[in-house]
Amino acid sequence: MSIISNAIYGFTLGDAFGVPVEFQERDTYKVEEMVGYGSWDVPAGTWSDDSAMMFITMENLIRGKDINQLKQAFCDWAHRGYWTYNDEPAFDVGITIREVINRWERDGLHEKAKSDEFSNGNGALMRILPIALWTYGKELQGDVLFLYVKEYAELTHGHIRSTLCCYHYTLVVHRLLEGIGAADSLIFANEALTEMLKQYHEEASLFDRLFTINDFSRADIASSGYVIDTLEAVYWSLLNSSNYYEAISTAVHLGKDTDTIGALTGGLAGLAYKKLNVPQQWFEMLPKRSNIQDLISRFEQALK
Ligand SMILES: [Mg+2]
Structure with a gap:
């Protein structure tokens, strides 16, 4: 399988x-x-x-960047079964995302997502993998890359903390794509985020644990749907594993937001370990397998 397939299937199977x-x-x-x-x-x-919004974002990137089309597609997913596993309206839309989708439908696509500190669930982070894959190797660095990620993160989560977490995950994906190991990829991302946090110093202390995540024991990892807890759980699972299956199993056994943590860990583990060591039958169990395969092929083509 290609490296992009490893990331996308790694994420979907983890979910x-x-x-x-x-x-x-x-x-x-x-x-x-x-x-x-x-x-x-x-x-x-x-x-x-997690996977549905990833697929929708991939499709949107292939078509050419059109933010309003992306918002409309999220509305169609939540309410009309676009890119859901069974063509029915989505069974699990998060609170913050449902709120903004309902406003897009009611008041127009110009409506902005909530930006208060308490609207920092992992709903932006869970759909950022395609943006990370898309921006790799495109000469987007530092502030330019940050603003690119921010534009997508803010669609559903307006607080800067969500963007900072999406940016960190994007940086890790980029280093893994270069073939750098998980631990070193994290160190690189930590350095780049530290630089960015100079502009957002009120958020800086919230990332202290993340920067030393390997020093924590399993009991210290919260694994909730709060974006910082989620990111900590993802990196901790990745660092405490030696293959793909072990990574998603470690993630999913942390409890609470198991699907999002499994998905985000799975995407990184697919890139880091380059092989999804799970039974072939798992792939065949995925609903819309042929649609997913076709989407990955088109996404890879568009990346060239
Ligand atoms: Mg989910």
């Missing part, structure tokens, strides 16, 4: 692996296979909002 145990408390369950039902009444292999 589907975590869906049945979302919201569960840590150490109250064990999943080894791709199972269904559980937290959501959906069949095994079902991917959720």
Whole structure:
């Protein structure tokens, strides 16, 4: 499989692996296979909002950057089943995203997302992987790259913290694409984010733990849907694994926001380990497998 396939399937499989145990408390369950039902009444292999919004963003990038079309596509996903696993309206839209989508539908696409400090769930972070893949090797660095990421993050999460987390994840993806190992990719991203935080110093101390995430024990990792907790859980899972399956299993067994943490870890692990060591059957269980395959091919073509 290509490196882009590893990232996209790595993300999607991590999402589907975590869906049945979302919201569960840590150490109250064990999943080894791709199972269904559980937290959501959906069949095994079902991917959720994380993958759906990733696919929609990929499609939008292929067509050529059109932010209003992207917003409309998110509306169609939430309400009319565009890029959902079963063509029904999405089963799991986050609070902040649902709020802005409803305003886009009611008051127009110019409406802005909430930007208060408490609207910092992981809904921007969960759809940033395509932006990270898209911006790699395009001479976008520093402030220019930051502003590019910010434009996409802010569509649903207007507070700067969400953008800073998306920027960090993007930097890690870029280094992994270069073939640099996970630990060193994180060090590079930490340095670049530290530089950026000089402009946003009121946020700086919130990233202290992230910069030394490997020093923390499992009990210190919160794994909630708060964007900082999510990012910490993702990097901790990546650093405490030696292959793809181990990475998503570590992530999904942290509890709470298992699908998003599984997905974000899976995307990075697919890039870092270059091989998705899960049964072939897992791929076949993914709804819309052929659509996903076709989308990846078109995305790769557009990247050239
Ligand atoms: Mg989800």
